[in-house]
Amino acid sequence: MGPGQQGDVVLELKGLNGDSVLKATELAIDKIQGIKGAVEIRSSYEEGKPEFVLRPNRAALAEYGMTAKAISTIGYIYMSGYEASTYTEDGEEYDIYVRLNRNEFKDLSSIYDLPILTLRAMYLQKYYLKLNASKHQTKLQEKASNV
Secondary structure, three states: OOOOOOOOOEEEEEEHHHHHHHHHHHHHHHHHHOOOOOOOOOOOOOOOEEEEEEEEOHHHHOOOOOOHHHHHHHHHHHHOOOOEEEEEEEEEEEEEEEEEOHHHHHOOHHHHHOOEOOOOOOOEHHHHHHEEEEEEOOOOOOOOOOO
């Protein structure tokens, strides 16, 4: 048993696909509930923040003279900002960041509509990226205890 866990038996389910782990957890709990004497069967799962993965379309990037690193850097600047300068007033320095206004995002599909300047022209990100969304963490851990 790990720290903070109590019970006679702890079953840990791990996997890379959150939906599969949740389904396996439901099946395991259903089976364990059928065992005579099994009590306080529960899962420690707590839904985390959604994860969004943007996968580059390398063929499209190459066609437009872009690299995966370049698109990654542009995405980082869009989301986290870029320290463009420093402003000094009364001896105090203030960093100036350029970034998107997060209130502009109505939904995840708005990421696809962000422009990317290439050597050829300005194109929308949807030509370069595929968005995968998951409501689960990448590495999900389930625990059913007190069996």
